[in-house]
Amino acid sequence: MIKRIFTLLCTLFLLAGCEQSATHQTNADLPVADLSMEKGALTVHYIDVGQADSILLVSEGETMLIDGGNRADGPDVVNYLASQGVTKLDYAVGTHPHEDHIGGLPDVIRALEINEFFLPEKTATTRIYSDMMEALEDTDTPVSIPSPGGTFTLGACTVEVQGPNQIYEDANNNSIVLRVTCGNTSFLFTGDMEALAEEDLMDAGFVPAADVLKMGHHGSSTSSSQAFLDAVNPTYVVICCETGNDYGHPHRETLAAIKSRGLTMYRTDTMGTVVAHSDGENITFTTETGAAGETPGSVSQPGAVYIGNKNSQKVHSASCSGLPSEGNRVYFDTLDEALAAGYTICGQCRAE
Numbered sequence: 001m002i003k004r005i006f007t008l009l010c011t012l013f014l015l016a017g018c019e020q021s022a023t024h025q026t027n028a029d030l031p032v033a034d035l036s037m038e039k040g041a042l043t044v045h046y047i048d049v050g051q052a053d054s055i056l057l058v059s060e061g062e063t064m065l066i067d068g069g070n071r072a073d074g075p076d077v078v079n080y081l082a083s084q085g086v087t088k089l090d091y092a093v094g095t096h097p098h099e100d101h102i103g104g105l106p107d108v109i110r111a112l113e114i115n116e117f118f119l120p121e122k123t124a125t126t127r128i129y130s131d132m133m134e135a136l137e138d139t140d141t142p143v144s145i146p147s148p149g150g151t152f153t154l155g156a157c158t159v160e161v162q163g164p165n166q167i168y169e170d171a172n173n174n175s176i177v178l179r180v181t182c183g184n185t186s187f188l189f190t191g192d193m194e195a196l197a198e199e200d201l202m203d204a205g206f207v208p209a210a211d212v213l214k215m216g217h218h219g220s221s222t223s224s225s226q227a228f229l230d231a232v233n234p235t236y237v238v239i240c241c242e243t244g245n246d247y248g249h250p251h252r253e254t255l256a257a258i259k260s261r262g263l264t265m266y267r268t269d270t271m272g273t274v275v276a277h278s279d280g281e282n283i284t285f286t287t288e289t290g291a292a293g294e295t296p297g298s299v300s301q302p303g304a305v306y307i308g309n310k311n312s313q314k315v316h317s318a319s320c321s322g323l324p325s326e327g328n329r330v331y332f333d334t335l336d337e338a339l340a341a342g343y344t345i346c347g348q349c350r351a352e
Contacts, residue, residue, distance in 0.1 A: 049070065056084065061155065089108075093118045120145065193216045208231050212283065306337075315332065
């Protein structure tokens, strides 16, 4: 198997160029459910696969799938693609080798012809990774490692590879990052990239500005740092997560950051599958539940007082046993205020 993986990962996909944009939103009642051949357009399906990622992009009949959900989601992803009239994929991407991103891809690989399959250089020794590589070999699917700075086209769109810019120990930071432009609109897909890789991406000179940001790592506070959100400067954000998940995603820090910027948010846990459609100038959204985009409400507890530690930049509830000394304290009336100031919730308070 190691030999197979090495053989499949030898090829490099070298490409080039991209641009940014502005947008306007309206809401429709139902998800888009067709394989759009509209000239100059892009449809992005953020498929509801629970605590996982799977995203379908369609432009002028060309298709790309980014991730395939968990192993158990494979048949559902295949069925969803079929419901959209997708019989083959021009591109498929396994952003990084965690099961909630590549778990369903073996089913997709065996069900559909894929012209080009992208993986990061960092591999894994897990059973699901081996299953995916075996499916790729059995179907003779071409595999490439995309290089940061490379570009390729998807219908009317330009896709720029922006990361990963290094090889990291943490698989999340090895996520393939793609910025997709359609006319004067743009979308950013970050997998589970966290703050370290976000900083490296910006240091490498990439401009991640986008109208729509798929929030990293299911809305975790370890991703979508203040500096990165400033650089992306999105109008809309999409969070792919599951109701009542074990990780508490999306974290309160993330929701506070979205709220403080006045961004319009879409969530698969509360809205089901989210579909964004760009005609090159305007972006419209539809959701499975018919819900419109929202700005997060208050994430504070009424009447509570929050105490920050100036040194650690952690914020505590007034009853926390880990409060800092008086000289290191800064007081906030609401949790929103503390989070907007760049503080993060202490581990003990989060557990409570």
